[in-house]
Amino acid sequence: MDLLKEKIVTEGKVLSDSVLKVDAFLNHQVDPVLMQEIGKEFANRFRDKKITKILTLESSGIAPATMAGLELGVPVIFARKRQSLTLTDNLLTAEVYSFTKQTTSKVSVSHDFIKEGDNLLVIDDFLANGQAALGLIDIAEQAKADVAGIGIVIEKGFQEGGQALRDKGIKVESLAIIDSLENNQVAFKEEALRQ
Amino acid sequence: MDLLKEKIVTEGKVLSDSVLKVDAFLNHQVDPVLMQEIGKEFANRFRDKKITKILTLESSGIAPATMAGLELGVPVIFARKRQSLTLTDNLLTAEVYSFTKQTTSKVSVSHDFIKEGDNLLVIDDFLANGQAALGLIDIAEQAKADVAGIGIVIEKGFQEGGQALRDKGIKVESLAIIDSLENNQVAFKEEALRQ
Incomplete structure (x- = not known):
């Protein structure tokens, strides 16, 4: 998604070889027009999946x-x-384990809103080790709901989460996949390699 | 705002004389169409104020x-x-004091995104004692930014926050003002009394 990649390049900050700060448009300040375009792009990629609900994680x-x-x-x-x-x-x-913080935290969803028969699209801002996505899938399984796919705004392609989720047979659509943050530079995966 | 009031009546749950649960469309499950209508309503009410940024509080x-x-x-x-x-x-x-939880928590904003000259619209889901709104105003003042107004989705009119903010001369626009939750019933303030 070109608009997103442009934002990452112009307004993102590479803090280290593994940390990209996108507080200017996604994680703290939010660009509503970009969010609308991201919403449309997710919808286009999952429109044939008969999604009944979207499951995400606060706050970003x-x-x-x-x-x-x-x-x-x-x-x-x-x-x-x-x-x-x-x-x-x-x-x-x-339970969701954070490799960066080295802590385990709990995420909760009311059973009132996710039921058997639901066909969920899981959306999150970042995909790195995949722990948050796995936690949301775990919650879906507890509710006997199906996960039709995962939509990610920014995937760190150099970490293993994306591969692990795709290896489980889950359709994962990331709007920008970062290949490397080395040398203070954002390198994206080529579009052709995205799937 | 009729659509919002209808949602509150049909999907809100009165837990006590002071607690209204709106997890079905605002605080946990979110109704995107209602959110869009709320966004339009806030925009209509503050369109002449030359807003430069909106400041809100995670997550709702x-x-x-x-x-x-x-x-x-x-x-x-x-x-x-x-x-x-x-x-x-x-x-x-x-610092934001919560009367319900009887705890003080900190809320933070990066100075990178709020500057002198900004004309802010503060938006929050609920207004009760006004502590969260006052915390956001405090942050705006630290940045020497102006607060052009406050937009609230649901105001508990029987608590003092709304009056306290209006007494400071701030334009507060609440899309639904609840007069009472007594007897397990939601009673709204009449529109004419809203200002």
Whole structure:
């Protein structure tokens, strides 16, 4: 997705060989026009999948997922990382390990909103080791819902999450796949290699 | 805003005289069409204010704020409640006291994205005691940015936050103002009393 790649190159900041900061348009400041285009692109890539709901993770997944939900005409559920005062009953919970923070956290979704028969599109801002996506898949499985695919805004192609998910037979669509952040440069995977 | 009030009545759950659960369309599951209508309504109410950026708070503010940003053609910044791996420098921070949880938490915004000369629209999902809104105003003041107004999805009119903010001379626009949750019933303030 050219608009996204252009944003990454012009407004992203390479902090190390593995960390890309995109606080200027995705993770802290949000560019609503870019989010709308991302939503349309996800919708185009999953329109034939009969998606019933989108499942994402707070906070940075919410904007792109909401725009995709608008395009696909389906509700969006964002899994909670923190405890909510009103979200206490009937919870589906998964543990997500963060390699960068070296901590395990819990993510929760109310069973009220994901049921057997649901056909979910999982959307997240980043895909690196795939732990967050696996946590959301775990939650879907607990609800006996199907995961029709995973839509990722930025995939770190040099980490193993994308391959691991594709090896499970899941359709993973990443709008930008980064091959390398070495030498303070963002190198994207060629489009032809994307699938 | 009739569509919102209808949603509150049909899908909201009154948990007590002071707690309304709207996890079905705003705080956990998100209705993208409703969010788009909310974004348009905020844009209509603040279109003459020359807004340069929208400031909101993760997580439930993000969807309505992003839709409002799309309508107004301005970026959205969501203040962080949690520490971010990449959001560490140049932070503006405010303390927000939660009466319900009886805890104080910090919210942070990067100074990179809010500057002197910015004319901010603050958007949040709920307004009760006004502590979150006051925290965001505090951050705006630290950046020497102006706050042109506050847009709230649901105001608890029986708590003092709305009055306190209006008494400061701030334009507060709440799309639904709840007068009472007593007897397990949602009673809205009359439109004529809204301002």
